[in-house]
Amino acid sequence: MLLEQQLRNKLQKKDILLMTHIVLGYPSFDVNRQVIRQMVENGVDCIEMQIPFSEPMADGPVILKANQDSLAAGTRVEDCIAFAAEMVSQHDIPFLFMSYYNILFKYGEEAFCKQAADVGIQGFIIPDLPPEMGTSFLALADKYELALILIYAPTSTDERMKELAGHGRGFIYCVARRGVTGKKSEFDQNFDNYLNRCRAATNLPLAVGFGIQSKEDIEALKGKADMAVIGSRTIKLVEKEGAAAVGPFIASLR
């Protein structure tokens, strides 16, 4: 079943879904394992697993450091794929790969899609691959029934949003604000107008990411968005209080 359908099914039972994010190999695959278990057990609906890249242009200090430390610890792409296979087999929620285009490009677009499909990954988030640059990759993703999630930003015009909607699969990742990951966002009137524009532009489910940190944030999104994305927040949590703290935190969000 395609990612979009899976999410729609979940949305039958919940008024908003939760997607979380981890950086593979940071602080270690072992800790990744514990964190993911806690996330799943506490009702996370979807997890994006970031394959670390040396030039994470769109990421803020927290995830940037996670990328660098993971690589410094020797994380390879093959390790990430193997770990993904393990997670998919153990947990019954959709998993996505998040990374920068060079990782896929260097691996080989088709080889990567094939591998991802084989291990049961449902889709990709690639912040530096707008559809103009990803024509061949979009085709391959469809061929292997993988959803290439596209991104909306507050700076996107209505016209641009429509264009992206045409290429998007699974859901649209709405970046809550200008800037990189990690900083707090304001969910004010401007934000609502922005989400309304997003909604008007596409029928795909809307996920909202960047700076979502608390139950309040998520409450504020109910009825406006279909999925909330928790990114840096859990990474900081694990750094401070360890993997065990993730479960309670996730639970506290709903």
Place this chain on the structure above:
Amino acid sequence: MLLEQQLRNKLQKKDILLMTHIVLGYPSFDVNRQVIRQMVENGVDCIEMQIPFSEPMADGPVILKANQDSLAAGTRVEDCIAFAAEMVSQHDIPFLFMSYYNILFKYGEEAFCKQAADVGIQGFIIPDLPPEMGTSFLALADKYELALILIYAPTSTDERMKELAGHGRGFIYCVARRGVTGKKSEFDQNFDNYLNRCRAATNLPLAVGFGIQSKEDIEALKGKADMAVIGSRTIKLVEKEGAAAVGPFIASLR
């Protein structure tokens, strides 16, 4: 009696005359006193007393340092004139002032000539005052019967020598070589040719200076020059062995 005549008289009795040089106030007027006494007692025929100047452009390291130390010790032009008066009254040989033009210029050309004449100075050596620059001063020197000694250099053309001869008084100071005071000179064939040119250009007595250090040097000059000039050599001697060493050294030169 004019300087030239005095020297000619001395030349009746000696085959070569000796002129020595001191820097006033270096290392002190006291030492100057002792040194001059020793020079006179050992048969020096003429003494040039250098009034220190802060920019002794034509002097080498030894005399340069003497100038600076004398000034650092507080030597003033007035002190030099007073000291000259004392020497002239005590010793029966001609004394000359050697200095750079600014000292006389700043004092006032006429004022300085008058003063010098009053205290019995016989003439001046001013390395940075060629006759073209000294028209007024030459006239004043004549008025006060002071000899402005002019200088020949190996680079002077015959024509230039003739021109200088016309303005020169007392004797001509023949610089033995290119360069500043203090370094040894070669008294070779070139040098002889040079002295011949000097002799041909003027009837004034010829003094030879720059780098004369020993009896041999002076022997070499006999018959060619009328006066040998000992400069830096005695200053170094006083620095090393004290004033008392000057007498024996002078004696050893003839």
Place this chain on the structure above:
Amino acid sequence: MDRNGFFGNWGGAYIPEVLYQTFQELKEEYRRCRKDPEFWQDYLNLMSTYSCRPTPLTYAENLTHHFGGAKIYIKREDLNHTGAHKANNVMGQGLLVKRMGKKRVIAETGAGQHGMATATMAAKFGLDCTIYMGEEDVIRQRPNVFWMEKMGATVVTVKDGSRTLKDAINEAFRDWVTNVDNTHYVFGTACGPAPFPEMVSWFQSIIGIEAAEQIVRYHGKMPEKIYACVGGGSNAMGIFKRFLDETDVELVGVEAGGQGADSGAHAIRLSSPDATPGVAQGYKTMFLQNDDGQMKNTHSVAAGLDYVGVSPILSDLWEKKQVRFESATDDEVIQALDLTMKQEGIIPALESAHAFAGAFREVGQLSPDDAIIINQSGRGDKDIFTIAHAYADPSWKKFIIGRAQEYSK
């Protein structure tokens, strides 16, 4: 450049969605400027009154006799205001920023030359300015940092990754996506997402346009070869562009050989097998990366050449064999610098000295009837710390130690 910003297989604009709209506007404004003859005229006026364009083409008579081959001419970008070709690009983008009405500029810098140039432009055009500079370069190029700050710019030391140029670029992009509305990113070289490679090359093309006119005036015909050092590729594109259609003129790009092509410690992207196609910092080109696509650390004595990528336009010209690429090691570069100083009284920047080293290797074999042009992209003054260091000059060390003692009091 095709409509997606590609040159053959290279280039493009791999940018986060947040920047999409800005790039549309930038491309639009850039297109307008290219169509508007007045813009180029304004640019020429600015460069001839604020900097000293046209820069001279100097006949290096002593070097020519030293090697006994072709006549050596040096294009003197070192005489630009701020001391390098970087001014050409920055002033051009400055005029663009004024048209776009943005009030703040940011820039990355490696050697500090581009940072200096941008800080200078910002002061002249009354713009706020933030410069991102890798920690290692901040140390290598301290004097430039001092001047940038004195001209009112904020210099941010980047401590991520390899702490050099590429990391400064990432950090600048992070600033841009955050402040996109009022900020223009003055990209410093012919790399990055379209339209930067083409736009920067356009502004720099003034070098070659002048050089072509000058060499014909002095030498009577086109040169045999033209040498330029290649970091990101802007000074090379700047002097090459005009000559691309002159098929008899060989264009030679000299990359940073660092400690040698086999040492791994270099920045050779096109003239060694170490680099492979990749996509980073918003564009596709030949990158020094490992099998996973992770960028490697590079090395060069010249901060401005110490970079993992290279202009996509040059990758295209390389693939099409329109430009030949060589490299020069740190040692060869210091030797070339030494020879040039002693023979001509000219002090090339360490970056530029790569072009000299590359040319010196070959010029002896050419005929005295022919001429070559070396592009002196900048002056070496800025490199005194690096160069004095490379010479291990004892009196320099003594001087620095003395100064430090004063400061430690």
Place this chain on the structure above:
Amino acid sequence: MDRNGFFGNWGGAYIPEVLYQTFQELKEEYRRCRKDPEFWQDYLNLMSTYSCRPTPLTYAENLTHHFGGAKIYIKREDLNHTGAHKANNVMGQGLLVKRMGKKRVIAETGAGQHGMATATMAAKFGLDCTIYMGEEDVIRQRPNVFWMEKMGATVVTVKDGSRTLKDAINEAFRDWVTNVDNTHYVFGTACGPAPFPEMVSWFQSIIGIEAAEQIVRYHGKMPEKIYACVGGGSNAMGIFKRFLDETDVELVGVEAGGQGADSGAHAIRLSSPDATPGVAQGYKTMFLQNDDGQMKNTHSVAAGLDYVGVSPILSDLWEKKQVRFESATDDEVIQALDLTMKQEGIIPALESAHAFAGAFREVGQLSPDDAIIINQSGRGDKDIFTIAHAYADPSWKKFIIGRAQEYSK
């Protein structure tokens, strides 16, 4: 200049007899060059291909608005090769030396700029080169010393007297009287025995010739006032000369006020009562000396202005009230420098900054319809140690201390 080298009551040639003949030859050759239109043409060609003459005249729009008075134009001698107007004089004398067939040049230097320029010229013309530099200046201007040596010159540190410019000049004369046959003394400013004051001014006059043409082109008429800093007087004479007959143009020379006109620690020869007529270093002018005629120590933050004498031509113009003289203190100069960097992105040498300080004081009172020209004799890069020091920049100190620790290992 009359036949004895005087300008009114000033100048002359008070030289030891050993040099008489050389000066005859020098004067002769100089006269021939002045009569020979080809010589000036060769000079222009050299300066436009090796340096970047004509140097720009930059309209300082921001400074103009800042002061709200006359339009401020800056003559950009800083863009010369080696970074100052000194190149104009040195290259001219270089051509002269080639005609005279001498094989060795010597020079004094204060700021190091003239030494740099001479070492550069010597490298280009293949001449042996020895530079005399006061110990204090060697310390103040270390980077220049480094470059001079790298260009093959021998730099002799002068430890006599005040260990600054005047002592370097004496030492250079001592070398000259010793090696007069094969050596030319490249005097660095419009001082010294005739024909140097006039000859140096002649070579520098290219500044004013260009500036006059440029200001009329940009501004439509002659400027109200022209400001130049005055050390020995060469950059001032260089820009003033062309305007001496333009009686409506006021010429203003700015001397080094050091710690203040009353502090005794300054180098004000013409705009304070401290100086008196004197004769030293081969010429007659206004000197800072005591009642006995002994030269005093001078002080300026700018090594190039830290000198006891001044061009006899300027003393004459001062006496005849054709040039007005002012002074600027070290502090005013640092402030003017700071403002110029932030407003225009231009970094004047500390010497030049005196001219800026002098102009800033007055420009506000002039009409916006009028214009002034400030002669930027050189660029400030060379002064980084002095300027960073003056700012007591902490990160700079930290940097130097860090470097020193490396070197102390």
